[in-house]
Amino acid sequence: MAKYVVTSNTVTLNGGTVSPSVARAELVLNAAEVDVTDFGSNGWTEVIGGLKSGTVSLDFHSDFGSGAVSALFQDLVGTIGTVTMIAGNGTAPSATTPRYTATVMINSFTPIAGAVGDLSTFSVSFPTTGAVTYATA
Amino acid sequence: MTSIYSMRQALATNLATISGLRASAEIPDNPSPPIGIINLDTIDYNLAMNQGLTQYNFVVTVIVGRAAERTMQRKLDAYSEISGPQSVKVAIESDRTLGGVAYDLRVERSNVVGSITINDQIYLAAEFTVTVYA
Numbered sequence: 001m002a003k004y005v006v007t008s009n010t011v012t013l014n015g016g017t018v019s020p021s022v023a024r025a026e027l028v029l030n031a032a033e034v035d036v037t038d039f040g041s042n043g044w045t046e047v048i049g050g051l052k053s054g055t056v057s058l059d060f061h062s063d064f065g066s067g068a069v070s071a072l073f074q075d076l077v078g079t080i081g082t083v084t085m086i087a088g089n090g091t092a093p094s095a096t097t098p099r100y101t102a103t104v105m106i107n108s109f110t111p112i113a114g115a116v117g118d119l120s121t122f123s124v125s126f127p128t129t130g131a132v133t134y135a136t137a
Numbered sequence: 138m139t140s141i142y143s144m145r146q147a148l149a150t151n152l153a154t155i156s157g158l159r160a161s162a163e164i165p166d167n168p169s170p171p172i173g174i175i176n177l178d179t180i181d182y183n184l185a186m187n188q189g190l191t192q193y194n195f196v197v198t199v200i201v202g203r204a205a206e207r208t209m210q211r212k213l214d215a216y217s218e219i220s221g222p223q224s225v226k227v228a229i230e231s232d233r234t235l236g237g238v239a240y241d242l243r244v245e246r247s248n249v250v251g252s253i254t255i256n257d258q259i260y261l262a263a264e265f266t267v268t269v270y271a
Contacts, residue, residue, distance in 0.1 A: 006186075007183050007188075008186050008187040008188065010186070011186060019185070019186040019187040019189060020186065020187050020188070020189025021189055021190075022185055022186045022189070023185050023186075023190075025186070061189070061190055117243065119184075119270065
């Protein structure tokens with residue numbers, strides 16, 4: 001595996017593949033900075049890693065067809081969902097196409113968006129809850 | 138989901154719903170006006186993961202007749218209207234899924250309204266840009 005252009009990262013939501021409706025996918029993992037600066041820090045701040053968190057951000061093409069992505073989100077706001085994302089344009093987890101699994105709080109959905117003449121799209125950004133796991137097989 | 142050939146055919150079918158206007162899915166050797174010709178301009182791939190969405194940009198060239206004929210400008214005006222039985226926009230958007238091979242389409246604009254030369258004859262023509270999502 002080498003550098004690659006994103007064309008077909010695989011994204012699932014609650015077990016269903018939504019990739020063909022996804023224009024952009026992003027998973028950000030963070031660790032809080034806990035300040036431990038003291039008189040022994042020689043004039044520099046010192047930090048250690050605190051609690052970890054994550055955010056899943058996805059841009060979708062709206063589609064209200066039966067079972068399509070907009071219809072899928074309709075009843076999910078306020079629920080906990082599972083998002084998996086396979087990097088490297090992969091369809092199955094491997095060393096070069098790792099799969100991340102995140103449990104997320106589905107806290108928003110924008111069913112209607114777009115100006116006249118635009119392709120109808122919507123974006124979501126969900127906080128993760130619990131650990132984000134990583135698999136290569 | 139789709140093939141370019143199917144989209145061309147379906148666009149021509151939609152266009153041919155205009156009474157008196159021929160439609161050609163491909164560029165004819167000797168176009169006989171009034172005629173609308175479907176040309177594929179550009180394709181934007183990878184608008185979604187797993188080739189979930191592709192944007193096809195077509196140009197529909199409508200040639201109405203010899204530029205010297207007075208009525209041709211009026212005919213071109215009618216084809217360029219936003220509504221009415223002669224409207225190219227209305228005809229092309231009459232089936233926005235192109236018989237099921239596309240998600241949606243839109244006639245974006247009409248431009249290059251003017252004269253073109255075919256076989257040493259000057260014709261009046263207009264181009265309509267059509268965006269197809271499939």
